[in-house]
Amino acid sequence: MKLEYKILTIEDEETWFNVTVKRPLSEYLSDKGFMPKIEREDGSNFSDTMADPSIDLILMDYNLAGGGNGANLINSIRELNVFTEVLFYSGKEDEMREEARKLRLEGVYFCNRTEVGKRAQDIINFAMDKVGQTNAMRALIMSEVANLDMTINSILKEGKPKLDAEKLSKFKDNIVGKIHEQQFENMEKIETWVKQDPTIIDEILDDRFFDSAKKAMALSSLAKAKGGVPKALKTTHTKYQSEVLKERNTLAHVCQGSDGCIRVGECVYDKDKFLTIRKSLIEHIKNIDKLRTALNS
Known part of the structure; x- marks a missing residue:
């Protein structure tokens, strides 16, 4: 499901x-x-x-x-x-x-x-x-986040041509900067990107090091660069990271207990918790769709 x-x-x-x-x-x-x-x-x-x-x-x-x-x-x-x-x-x-x-x-x-x-x-x-069984719910959440990753990447590529040369260059520098901060072990590749012109943005967007968090931040960066986008949509990446990506990352690296639940400290991933995550996912799917519309207007 x-x-x-x-x-x-x-x-x-x-x-x-x-x-x-x-x-x-x-x-x-x-x-x-x-x-x-x-x-x-x-x-x-x-x-x-x-x-x-x-x-x-x-x-x-x-x-x-x-x-x-x-x-x-x-x-x-x-x-x-x-x-x-x-x-x-x-x-x-x-x-x-x-x-x-x-x-x-x-x-x-x-x-x-x-x-x-x-x-x-x-x-x-x-x-x-x-579906409420923990492993099935984990798969649902990770699948939906993967779908959102692809949607965000598509929006970024659609929005890129709408920027003038100066904004496009800044947008590229912003993306490279985020990767530069977190991927020191890949300095050689990043330095290559820094030296190239903005036309290689698609190559960066498709690279595995441009992960979910960076995609969300780049989406916010694109919204700010284009202008005319509601403030609430420009900052949607902050809530997306805390309400969706954080939960996805947690579920990817823990196992369920004998009672069928996942526990991380005091947090229990039960039916109520998964209901909250599903509703949050739906909210962000809608917000990202609104952001795509705003960026294409």
Whole structure:
């Protein structure tokens, strides 16, 4: 599971979907520290989206308008070796369960149409309990930070052409200076960079020594050099380092105890701690996206 939690609802009544599914489940997932992506299709035809293996949960009206049948759709999905969890719902729950039993449908849940929201939350909670295990949570956090590293690098390369020659030169010097401070053992390479002109910035950005912390600081440097960027976004790297990178680095070098938790001094990495980290990650993903927009404006 990633920070983004995808739900596809096969439902022909759009208003019912918005009120009963999309709005409450979006709020629920956000409160749990995940980014909801909840979409709807009317089920009139089988689509590639229904068989997308990245979807976490499918909610499906068993008896669709126009005579459509959810069992037929789920069989089409299973034939493609996609085993996403499915929750069937119907106003005639007993009839639905009996028919599904005869059809021997596998890997599906059932509920009354009036209980879709609550039952979906139960399924989500079960999935999150698995993700909440320490090693899985550690992998999620490190994966998301790696994705942010690539995003930041992309923003830096996009923003570079927007600077005039003087600002570009200062920007390059700022990046090299940060690396120079922390990488004394690589002085030969750094000295080569110092002597070259600003056109070699891409080479620096792609070097493994230009790590996550330096990327974040360079992003702030680019924002200041370009100008016109809100102050709160210019200084986002400070919180990013303390709220995200520090946690990532800690989780990369510790092991969980016999109780399934990680302890670093008085700090315990339990469900509540991981919830805080997930919400912080989401905040920084949004801030970095806003910064990209500001830099490209």
